[in-house]
Every structure is written in structure tokens, then in C-alpha cells.
Amino acid sequence: MVNSEIGAVLAVMRRNVRWGVRYIEEDDHIEHSLIQSFKELRKQIFSWQNRWDAISSVLYLQPFLDVIQSDETGAPITGVALSSVYKILTLDILDTDYVNVDDALHLIVDAVTSCRFEVTDPASEEVVLMKILQRIARHTMHELIRCIFSHLRDIDTGESAPAQGGSLYTEKEVGASDVNHTHKNKLDNGSVSLENKGQSPMVGVASNVSLGATQVGEVEASQIGGHVLTEPYGISCMVEIFHFLCSLLNVMERAEIGPRSNPIAYDEDVPLFALGLINSAIELGGACIGEHPKLLALIKDELFHNLMQFGLSMSPLILSTVCSIGFNLYHHLRSKLKLQLEAFFSCVLLRIAQSKHGGSSQLQEVAMETLVDLCRQQEFMAEMYANFDCDISCTNVFEDIVNLLSKSAFPVNGPLSAIHVLALDGLIAMIQGMAEQVENDFPAPEVAPLDLEEYEPFWSVKCENRDDPNQWVAFQRERKHIKRKLMVGVDHFNRDPKKGFEFLQRMHLLPDKLDMKSVAYFFRYTTGLDKNLVGDFLGNHDEFCIQVLHEFVGLFNFQEMNLDTALRVFLETFRLPGESQKIQRVLEAFAERYYEQSPHILADKDAALLLSYSLILLNTDQHNAQVKKKMTEEDFIRNNRRINGGNDLPREYLSELYHSICQSEIRLTPEQGSGFPIITRSHWIGLMHESKPAAPFVSCDSGARFDYDTFAIISGPTIAAISVVLDHVEREDVLKTCIEGFLSIAKISAYYHLEQVLDDVVVSLCKFTTLLHPPSVEEFVPAFGDDTKARMATVAVFKIANKYGDLIRSGWKNIVDCILSLHRLGFLPRLAGDSADDPKPSSDLDRGGPTTSSAPPSRIPPTAPSRKSSGLIGRFSQFLYLDTEDPVPQPSEEQLAAHQNILQIIQSCHIDSIFTESKFLQAESLVHLSRAIVLAAGRDRKRTNSAEEEEIAVFCLELLIGITLNNRDRFTLLWQGVYDHIANVVHSTLMPCSLAEKAVFGLLRICQRLLPYKETLTDELLKSLQLILKLDARVADAYCEHITQEVMHLVKGNAMQIRSHVGWRTITSLLSITARHPEASELGFETLSFVMAEGAYLLPANYVLCVNAARQFAESRVGHVERSVKSLDLMAGSVVCLVKWSLKTKEASMEEATKLSEDLGEMWMRLVLGLRKVCLDPREEVRNHAILSLQRCLTGVNEVILPNESWVQCFDLVILKLLDDLLEIARENSPKDYGNIEGSLALSMKLLSKAFLQFLQNLSKSPSFSKLWVGVLNCMERFMKLKFRGKRSEKIHELVPELLKNTLLVMKTNGILAPGDDSGDSLWQLTWLHVKNIAPSLQGQVFSDKELEELAKTQLKTAGSPILEGNELVPSDPPSEPFDLTNRPLRSASDFYRRAMSEVFERYERQYCELSANLSKKCTSATLLDGEQKKQKISEIKAGLDEAESLIRKMDLEARSLQPNVKAVLLAKLREYKSDVNNLKAEVKRITSTSLNQAARDDLLESGMADTLTVSADQRSRLMMSTERLNKSTDRVRESRRTMLETEELGVSILQDLHQQRQSLLHANTTLHGVDDNISRSKKILTNISRRMSKNKWIIGSIIAVLVIAIALILYFKLK
Secondary structure: OHHHHHHHHHHHHHHOOOOOOOOOOOHHHOOOHHHHHHHHHHHHHHHHOOOHHHOOHHHHHHHHHHHHHOOOOOHHHHHHHHHHHHHHHHOOOOOOOOOOHHHHHHHHHHHHHOOOOOOOOHHHHHHHHHHHHHHHHHHHHHHHHHHHHOOHHHOOHHHHOOHHHHOOOOOOOOOOOOOOHHHHHHHHHOOOOOOOOOOOHHHHHHHHHHHHHHHHHHHHHHHOOOOOOOOOOOHHHHHHHHHHHHHHHHHHHHOOOOOOOOHHHHHHHHHHHHHHHHHHHHHHHHHHHHHOHHHHHHHHHHHHHHHHHHOOOOOHHHHHHHHHHHHHHHHHHHHHOHHHHHHHHHHHHHHHHOOOOOOOHHHHHHHHHHHHHHHOOHHHHHHHHHHHHOOOOOOOHHHHHHHHHHHHOOOOOOOOOHHHHHHHHHHHHHHHHHHHHHHOOOOOOOOOOOOOOOOOOHHHOOOOOOOOHHHHHHHHHHHHHHHHHHHHHHHHHHHOHHHHHHHHHHOOOOOOOOOHHHHHHHHHHOOOOOHHHHHHHHOOOOHHHHHHHHHHHOOOOOOOOOHHHHHHHHHOOOOOOOOHHHHHHHHHHHHHHHHHHOOOOOOOHHHHHHHHHHHHHHHHHHHOOOOOOOOOHHHHHHHOOOOEOOEOOOHHHHHHHHHHHHHOOOOOOOOOOOOOOOOOHHHHHHHHHHHOOOOOOOOOOOHHHHHHHHHHHHHHHHHHHHHHHHHHOOOHHHHHHHHHHHHHHHHHHHHHOOHHHHHHHHHHHHHHOOOOOOOOHHHHHHHHHHOHHHHHHHHHHHHHHHHOHHHOOOOHHHHHHHHHHHHHHOOOOOOOOOOOOOOOOOHHHHOOOOOOOOOOOOOOOOOOOOOOOOOHHHHHHHHHOOOOOOOOOOOOHHHHHHHHHHHHHHHHOOHHHHHHOHHHOOHHHHHHHHHHHHHHHHHHHHHOOOHHHHHHHHHHHHHHHHHHHHOHHHHHHHHHHHHHHHHHHHHHOOOOOHHHHHHHHHHHHHHHHHOOOOHHHHHHHHHHOHHHHOOOHHHHHHHHHHHHHHHHHHHHHHOOOOOOHHHHHHHHHHHHHHOOOOOOHHHHHHHHHHHHHHHOOOOOOOHHHHHHHHHHHHHOOOOOHHHHHHHHHHHHHOHHHHHHHHHHHHOOOHHHHHHHHHHHHHHHHHHHHHHHHHOOOOOHHHHHHHHHHHHHHHHOOOOOOOOHHHHHHHHHHHHHHHHHHHHHHHHHOOOOOOOOHHHHHHHHHHHHHHHHHHOHHHHHOOOOHHHHHHHHHHHHHHHHHOEEOOEEOHHHHHHHHHHHHHHHHHHHHOOOOOOOOHHHHHHHHHHHHHHHHHOOOHHHHHOOHHHHHHHHHHHHHHHHOOEEEOOEEEOOOOOOOOOOOOOOOOOOHHHHHHHHHHHHHHHHHHHHHHHHHHHHHHHHHHOOOOOHHHHHHHHHHHHHHHHHHHHHHHHHHHHHOOOHHHHHHHHHHHHHHHHHHHHHHHHHHHHHOOOOOHHHHHHHHHHHHOOHHHOOHHHHHHHHHHHHHHHHHHHHHHHHHHHHHHHHHHHHHHHHHHHHHHHHHHHHHHHHHHHHHHHHHHHHHHHHHHHHHHHHHHHHHHHHHHHHHHHHHHHHHHHO
């Protein structure tokens, strides 16, 4: 009610030119305070709905009292304000218990007693007095209405039943004439003259109405037998009064206004009076009106029809009253008036608010205010959406309102007006209503995806239980989903009907096989269809189209309708086709349906068809401007004679049809498009016809159930509208409203998890912060300080980021850009990058490492310098010193205050919380934040390479590292992006800079912080440190010391967490690099010592890596020799770990023990190989200590279980290789390069002797022991031949025989060096052959003559004894030249042993030949056998082959120990024997094969019969040659492999030296560049000085010349 009174006062004020101006946003057109106060009150009253008793009465009375007391308001405005105050007092809105009611009454008394009109002339004052008298009369009517309708709430609904018989009003049928005949006759007879000059129009109408009411009462009283209801204020009275008020509106509708009539006096007076009374009746009756069918019927039909007509009036007063009535009807009776409200909203409010009606801006503002008032109702949005937008047969009222408000908020080609702000208020009111419901903790809806799997006739489906909110909401959502798809299908249909049907079938909105019923329902109830296409389809001659037409017509209900009304309703749904045949088919179907439902007057359907044709012809005749001669009533009656089954229709019936068509045209071409149509009579009749079966209007008390759906529709337009208004407005209250709207949208978006909407809000707000493209600091401080919009937007952006950061996605990009702008300008406070719960300080700060500030120092803009000088000399001096820089002046107090104010604003934004609280962000939001920071950093670096942009990139990297550390529990989400960014920085940096520094140390910092908490990611974290290895040499050199320091703290703090080979490989690689860096080597060695000392953190995973790193330090010449010696001690001390790990093999399983033993052998081998390389160091102390350390490692592994092959391999690759390398160094290098190499050779020879003797037992068990022993002897032989400066070394010549003697004695004692068996015989011979070249006298020192003779005799006896061959005892062949010890004494022991060994070879050869012949026979016999016998024979053959191979190996060993000439012959024989064995193996393989064909088997048997000794010699020779070639190739490959390994080692050493030289060159290059830059700058300075000197010379010369000339002139004039 208060809202209605506000609208009435504003409507009267708008009639005045002073108040009716469009209030644009300029200083000289700001809204008047009176109007502004009413608008503010209008915003507030809807939030007071349930707590009026707690609201001060002064708040809603003060605007009315201000109007009454104002000198600027005229009499009409003051009168309406007084009426409003009186209405508030009389309707019990005020109560004695309300807040401040006594103050309100005092204010009312003061306002009434001091009531003022604006200053007018006396004539106008008399008119005012006349108006006061008239107002008194009308006030009496208002009191009467109030007195009557105030009792409606107390009347029982049962009273209306007996009143039906005696009512003075009978309800009319739809389609009948809507004007009472009594009233019509009175008007026709002229008893009421609307142009009465002697009486005001109101008086004439009132008298006529009272007369008409009396006559009607008498007539109705006579009809009921004289029984008149005497009960006062009953329903009958109310119905009559309401009918009377509606009849006043009907009178005005039928009246014709002449061009000279007064539109204000006529158009407004009577309708305003009637509408005001109707409004009062509805306010008083409220929802109780809906309980009385007669009153409700009047409102549904007559009142709403009149509201539709008067709503399109050009008078703001009438429109305001109509809108007030519509608002009250919605508030009280919306559940009964669904389609009427739809028509009112669409055809009146939306049409006028959109300026489709062509009205003034005042009308548009009135309609917009009504829409905004409706939008302030929380349930309005949900009810419009649920009842209209979700109803397939209704228009999308909610979407239309949203689109209208959003478009109206856009200032197109002019400044911002009140309409734009008002539309924005409506949008924000809806948003804030949703936000309030979110605050009430309504459950967020779970919107399940809807998809139709098959067609179902959804047109007639109804909700089973509307009382259940959950079921009804789900049903409405499903209907809306269907409607959306249906609208898409309508669009397709309007372009191409065939494609439209196909689309609807794909969407399961029509059956796969079209049937007539579904298509008919589609045409009948779907809105937006092209009515031309529908008419053409229905009129088609196709059989299916005809069936659809009959089904379509069957959906209409023509009962109790006149023919013209039925025809109007029918033709409203489509356009009648132009072809006569189509028209006939359509009208035939219509006539058949009409006759079926209304057979009272018409005789048959043909009569209905002919009369329908006649009505269409009459409609064209009467309403076509091209027809000059119109058909009269008589002509129409005459044309329709004898059409009713040969009889005439009643004349009254035809006359009524004639007048109905003449007064209201049947529109044969309905309006198309989605615009808001004009309600014609035909349209209204159709609407009333549809309202009967329409679904009921459901009130949505819990509107939050549809907030998700409505917000999805309203959010986009609202954001756009707020952005446009915010861009054009400067007024602070409007700015505040816009920002509150953005915050409300953000709140709802976060509640419903609408990330895209929240991103749009953030993007829009960031645009108004002016931080996306900030100016310089000097310009920013005053601009931002004066820009309220920018300040409010900035605070709002960071408030959203802090509060709803979980749901921000792409919006982080804009937020980060704003933060970077603040950082660039120097207004960003230092951000805490570390996690709050981690007390560990930064390693950079703790250890004095390199640091970079998180925020640049705040930049206070300096004042502009001023250069002022006067006088000639002053100007010259200024010119001379033009390049001198003046001192920067200090900022003023105003600038300091503005700067401080901005800092406080930024501080209040809590930007640091975004990053410190990032641990609470959702995973997806956190990932987008990190990507935004990476994108900003990369974008700035690509744009320019300036120092400022590098500073921004450093700041971004700090933020990224801080976020990573704060989210260590979600490290895997961020790590890939962080790593890629740091890798990009590392790869693109070629010179030392703060960015590369921050990237490297940030990476180390991440590893330090996260390693204790992320053991599962240790390998990945440490692997990332390989980026440091990829740094450019200049960058790595600049930060190497600090990097090593960080690595040292990393290892010391997390050595226990690093367990894998991958992690330690990265650590040791970083430490190895420092070995050759002057500043970093000490820290690197300290770190390595921490790991290796006493095996504290040595593991099988890092053992080899640490040993290699220690070798790098040992070989490095950076630093003192003591460091290399300590490195060697670390390597030698690591053997303890091998011993410790070896003990674990006893507790492990067999398989694990074997593997661990192999691993230990590999680690030990890597250790001794590393020491061997250091043994070749040019520095004597390092070299000798390395040899001793190697000896320590070789002799300290007694408890380590190593495979026998490891010992042999150690001698081949380590000891013997070391001796060879030292010999080569001694030969090729001067003593200056390798000092005291002789001592190193002596130490290495002792190493060889001690190692050989210690491992003798293990080595002797190896098959290659003889070869190893020969290698040792050869090495000693080379040492004996070594000479230094042409002289032999006495020390070595004394040492080698002594060591060899000790070795031989030990071998003799252990029984290894003795001719007791075959291997001993071979070893014996080889030994003495080499010993003779080293020290011939050693044989006698080790073995006496007596011992030698006994050995010889023993050998002869063994040579003549029988030999066991298989199972037979075969006597040995007598020697060709028998030995005679008495007659032919041996010339020497060597001759004896050579002959003895030759005889051994022959014995083996005989055994092999007999075994080979035996095997050939067995192969032949095996081919004749089968089954188990064959298998047994093959087993025997295979055993024999193994024995043959054993004999060949023994012969090979004997042959290789002989002299070269004998050895060559014997080896040739061995190759033949090996070929024979291979042939026998192939034969056995062929015998065992079962898949050969019969021919092959026969050949095999035939060949088996032959003696293997007859095999082709040619084939054998070829096989022997091939075998020999293969053996030679194998030897060459082995030799090549050895050479390759040596070359690789040499290459590695060369590369290391080259790397060191490259470092030196780069350092020198950097120094030269620096010198070159200094020279260039010096050159420029000298050039500038030279130019300045030349300039000064010319200036001084010019001055001198001028002065000379001036003096000359002065003298000239003086003398003259």
C-alpha cells in the first residue's frame, strides 16, 4: 500500500514540467531531493515486510510530509500527498506500539498546519479551492469503498451461495457483449453527455451511473419476486460496486474523443477516479477476493481487459494507477490470475518499458518502476520462472524482464539517465534477493543433467504432487529443459518445416514416426511458430495434413461460444491460407467441430461453414480500406437467408454477429515475432478461453529452489549492465550500488559453484581498477586518489579473491596483473611467501646468501623541477651546463598524504592473504593461480628485457615459489608448472641476472623445504636440480659458491631422506662441478666429506657416485694438495662400507646374497679403477698417496666375498694397467712434469707383489691364472729394462728380483709352482722362461739342483707309465729316442721339459683320435635304433663329445706353452680336431631330429654307414679355415675393445681439461667485455668533453666578437 501511494505521488509530480525532466547524470540535472527521497524509500520498504513494528514510522512518513511542507509543490501534488498520509492513518498502518509513533504524529500535525502551495495567481487559487471541494466529494466515495470492502475479510465464503439468486449482477459468458444493455441504452438515448459544458464530466457520469444502478436494481428486484437482500455490505453489494467501477472504465473505452476535447480532463478524470476506487477495494479485500467467484470473475475478465486498455494510455497518472492495481493483484491474487498476469506483464509493462508503445519517457519510467518494485519481491523471480518460463505454452516472462532491464541499463547514444539507473536497480534487486537467500543457508540444488531417451507425450503430462516441493521443482526443471529444446526446434521449423520436424524427432520431442496427435499438439500449444507455415501445413491436401488439421481443431473447446468468438479464437493460432481450397478445408474442419459442440442454433455443419465464410467476407468488407461501399446490416442478413438447412437464422443472432464484426476486427494476419503484442478483443477472448484449462499458478515461498536456474539466466546480462553503468557513472551512491551488485553476484556464483560467472565478475571489476594498464607513478597517485570508482573496484576485486578464491579460474590472470601493477608502482606491501606454519627461515637470509626484495621500495612521485634564470650571463651559464642534473625536489605534503592513503587502501585489501592462504584453495583454482603467475612472468619477459620487467619476473617467481611451499601437501599439482617455468628461465638465461639467481636458489629452497615432508617425491625433487647443471657457464660461475652452499645445507639437513641412485647422482654431479671452482671447491669438498666420512651416509645407491666425486676432488689442482690427499683418504676409507655390507650377505637368501656379492664386486672395481686414475697424477704427493690408497683398498677386502673373476679383472684393468701407464709416463715425460716417478714405480711394483701374494689362493683357482702370471712376469721384465736418462734404475733393479723371489717362494710353498700335474707343467715352463729374462739366478735360489733332478725323474716315470683310456689299459708308445740318463745326459732342464711336454700333447692326441673313432661308430649305430635304446645311445655320444672337448682344451693349453715354431703346428692340428667335434655335434643333432622326411632319413642312414675318417678333406679344410678366421676376429675385437676403453678414459680426461680451460677463457672473455665497455664509455665521455670544449670555444669566440664589435661601435659613435 505504501508503494502504491509512492507511485501515485510520483505520477502527479511527473505531470509538472519541473518534475518530469529526464534526470541525466550531470551536475545541473541531478534529481530533486523530494523525488530522490521517494525512490530511496521505495528501495527500503520491501525489506521491511515482516518487521514493520520495528521500523520507525518517521522513515516512511517523512517523504510525504516533505512534499506537503514544500513551497515548490503545487496543489495537485500536495493533495495527493495529503491523501496518502490520510490513507496511512486510516488503514491502521500506524499503531501505538510502533517505534517513534508519537514523533510521527507530531510531524503530521506540523506538516498539515504548515501546508503550502506554490505561489500562483488568484484565479488559480479559486480553481484550487474548487478542486478541494471536488476532492472532498471523491473522498466520500473512497470512504464508502473502504467501509464496504473492509468487511470482506469477515464474510464467510458460504454467503455467496444464496446471493446468487438475488444478485444484481449476472456473470456473462466469454464472448458475449461486455457492456450492460441498460447502460448502452442510456448512452444511446443521450441521457449522459460527455461533452456537457455546464457540468463537469465526473458529475454527469456519476449521475448517470447512479440512475443506471437504480434501474438495474429495480429490474433485478422484480425478477426475483420482490425479495431484496437487506444485509448491508454483503457480497452482492460488493459485486455491484465493483461492476459499477468497471462499467465506468467500459464507458471510457467506448467514448470517442474529439480533436478539440481536453485529453487531460477527459482521459484522466473519470478513469483515475474509477481506478483509484478499484485499487482501494483490492487493497482492502486482499486475498479474500479470490474466495468469492463472482468478484474473481469480474477481475479476471472485465477488470483485466480494461487494465490492458488503460495501461496503454498516454497519461502517466493512469499508467501509475494501473500499475499499482496490477502490483496489488499480483501480491494478493496471483495464484488465480496466471494468464492474466502474463498478458499484463508482456503486453503492458514490458511493452511500455521497452518504448514499443511510443510513449514518453515518463511512461517508460512508471512502467520500469513497477517492474523494479516487483523485482524487489524475493519470490517474484522464482514464480515468473516456474510458472511462465517453465510452462511450454507460456512466454518466457522472466527472461523477457531480465533482457529488458539489461538493455534498458545500457546508455546507447546519450548520458546516463534515471531509466538506466532504475533498470540497474531492478537487476541488482533480484541479485541481492538471491544473495539474502544464500545467507539463509538454503541447500544448494543438485541439478542433474536432463536428457530425453525416448518420446513421451509431454504436452498433457502433469505433476503428480504439486504439494511436494522437490517433486514439483524437478518437474518444472524438466519442462524447462523440454521447452529450451522445443524453442530450438521452433527456430528450425520456421526456417524449414521438414528440418524442424527432423530435429524434434532427434531430440525425442516428436515420435520417430510422426503421428497426427503429436503434430497437432505441437501446433496448438507451442509459442513462437511462424503462423503462415502452420496455416499452409493445415490447409495442405496431403492425407496426413488433413488428419493433423482435424486433430488440431479437436483441441479447441467451442462450447457456449458465439460463432464469431469461436472463429476469433480459432484464427488467433495461425494465419488463414490464401488459396481457396486450403481455406475451404480449414473452415470445413472448423465448422464440423463447432457444430459438434454448439448445435443449438445451427441446423448442420454446412450452415456453420457458410456462416463462417460470410463472417470472413464481412470482416474483409468492413475493415479493408480499399472497399469504399461497406456492407450494411440488411445486406448481411439478406446474404445469409436459407442457409440453416433451408431456413433463415434468427435476425437478432445475425444482427449481433454483424455488430460484433463491425466493432472488432477478426485479425486474419496475426502478429509475428517475439515482440510484445497488443491485446485485441480477439486475443483477449482467446486468452480467457485458454485460462480455463490452464495449469494453476504456484506460489514459490521457498524461492531458493529456482535460484540456480534464474541466476544462470540473469548473471550474464546483469554483469554486462553493471559494467556499462559503472563505466558511465561518477555518482558515489550509484557506484556503491554497482559494487554491491558485483559482490552479490560473486557470492551467489561461489555458492552455486559457477566458476565462469565468477571469472566474468573478476574480469569486469579489474577493468575499473585502472591497474591493468597503469600510468607512471607520478600520474597514478593523484588519479587513483581522486578516482572513487577505481578505489572501490580495487577493494572489491581483492575481497572476492580472498573470499571466493576457491571458484576463480581464468580470473586469476586479471588479478595477478593488478598485483603486478601495484608491485611495479611500488604500492604492494611485502608478501609473505612462506607458509605460516613453517618456522624455518629462509636459507638465503640465514646464511647471507643472495636475496631479492619481494616488493620494490615505495616510489613517491617527485615534484617537477623548475629552472629559472634571468640575465644574459645567467642564460649563457644555463646553456653551458645544460647537461647537469638538478637535485630531485622532495614531494609536497599533499602528495605524501595521497600516497599514504593509497597505501592504506592497498593494505586493507589483504593481498598477502591470497598467497599465504592459498593452502585452502581448491586444487583447480590453485592450478589456475599458478598458471596465471607463470603466464604473467613469461609475457613480461617476452615483451621487453628491461630491468623493470626483469624485476616483475623475479617477483612472479617469488610468488610461485611461495605458493609451492605453502601447498606442500598438494605439491604434485603445482610442481610440473613450476619446474617448467624455472627450466625456461634457466635455458633462456645467458648472463648472470637476478632472475636466474632467484630461479636457481628458489629451486634449491623448494628442495630444502619439501624433502623432509615428501619422501615419495625425493627423486623428482632432486632430479629437478639437474637444471643447475644446464646453466650457462657464465651464470654457473657467478653463483657457483652460493649454489654449493645451498647444496651443502640441503645434504646436511636431508641426507637421511635421500636413498635413491637418481637423487644422489644429481647431488654428486653438483659437487663434482665444484671440484675445479676456486671459490666453491671448499664447500663442495666439505659436503662430500660429510657424506663419505666414516661411511656415515654411504649407501649402495650412492657409493660409486661418491667415489667418482671424490676422485674429481683428488684430481683437481684447485686448492692445496691436502684436499686431494683427503679425497683419497675418503676413497680408501669407503672400503669399510663394503666390508660392512658384505657381512649382510650371510643373513640374506641365496639369490639376494649372490646379487649383493655381484654389486659389491662392481662397487669395489669402480673404487680401484678410480684410484688407478689418480695414481697417474703429475703431483708426486698425490700420486704416491693414491698408490698407497689403492694398496689399502686391495689389501683391505679380505672379508668381502667377491667372485674369483673380480680378482683377475682387477689385475688386468687396474694393477697391470697402472704399471703399464706408469712405465709409459716414465718413458715419455721428463722428470720435471712428473717428479720422482721412480719412487712411484717402486711403490706400484710393491703394490703388484703384495696384491698378487694376497690374492694368490683365489687367483690360482682361475682358469686364466697362467695368463695372469705371465702378464705379471712380463711387467716385471719391462720394469727391469726401464732406463732413466739412459741409465737404469738401481732401486728398481734391486726391488724387482727381490719381489719376484718372494713371489716364487710363496708359489712354491703353496704347491702352485711345481710340475706335479698338467697345469703345473705348463705354469712351470712359462715361469722359468720369463724368470730367465728377469733374473736367471733365481731358479737356483728357489729350487736346488737336487730338487730339479728329482722332478725330472718323476716326470720320466710318469711319461713311461701306462695311461688309462676308457675302460682299457693301453701301454704308452715307446719314445722314438729312448732316454738314457747314463749314456745321454740332458743338456739342460729346459730341453727335458720341452720333450716331456711334447709327449704329453701326443698322449692327449692319441686319446682324442680313439675317442673320435668310437663316437663316429656310435653315431652310425644310433641311426638304426629307435625308442629308449636310441635315447640311451645319444646320451653316451653327448658324454663322449664333452670328453673330446676336454681333451682338446688340454691339448690347446699344452700347445700354447711350447716354442712358437712347435706351437703353430700343434694349433693347426687342434683346429682340425675342433672341426671334427663340430661335425659330430651336427650329426647328433640330425639324429635327434624327428621332423625330417624319409629321403633325408635315408641319406642320413647311408652317410652314417660310412666311416667318418673318409669325410672330404676339402670340407674339413674349409671349416678349419673358417674357425681360424673367427678366432682371429675375436682376438681383434677384444684388442679393439681394450683400445676403445683406454681411448674413452683418455677422452674423458681431455674433456675435463678442456672444460677447465673453457672456464678460464669465459672468465677472461667476461673480463675483456667489461674492459671493452669501460673503454666505450670513456670514449663517449671524452667525445662529449671534446664537443663541449669546441662548443664553448665557439661561444666564447662569438661573445668576444660581439663585444669587439660593440666596443668598436661605441668608440665610433663616441669619437663621431
